[in-house]
Amino acid sequence: EDQVTQSPEALRLQEGESSSLNCSYTVSGLRGLFWYRQDPGKGPEFLFTLYSAGEEKEKERLKATLTKKESFLHITAPKPEDSATYLCAFSNAGGTSYGKLTFGQGTILTVHP
């Protein structure tokens, strides 16, 4: 069965303390792996799409990487404004997962000044 699991559930960092969030997935025929950021009371905000193992994408302090079983969201020298819930999702070009994004449960990131 296609599924995605994120870890840790919650992560507390000091400002400037780099770390990584993990997204483990099992899917037949991965079409895309997505990272989103969600702030309280808001809708998920799209960050990155990764299509194949070995691919990397960067945006400011965030870098997303993809292997055949996992994706990582690396946060370098985080700031308090990076505090949010980070969601991972995948899409499948065929089968029962076609036409939707399947989300993980998210990692709640808190960055203290």
Next chain:
Amino acid sequence: DTAVSQTPKYLVTQMGNDKSIKCEQNLGHDTMYWYKQDSKKFLKIMFSYNNKELIINETVPNRFSPKSPDKAHLNLHINSLELGDSAVYFCASSQVPYAEAFFGQGTRLTVV
């Protein structure tokens, strides 16, 4: 310009009532979705439309009925509301069914 907009943002209603949530996207996308986010913040697909055609209908009670009058709009009508329907409902759209989706700001539904 808001890319995906849904109304209302908040909806408080009594059990047994019927309510609708409207969604519009101005991104020119072919695919639109309704997602439900429960109290544990887990996002789960409810419906997906591609070019106005229903392509995903998850195990959702038939009290929930989506309607897509055109590619830019996807509305959600809910009959006979129950306490368990309280959640945040998100509309989203994507270029094609497997591409990244862009979300609206959500509708917080509270059934009392």
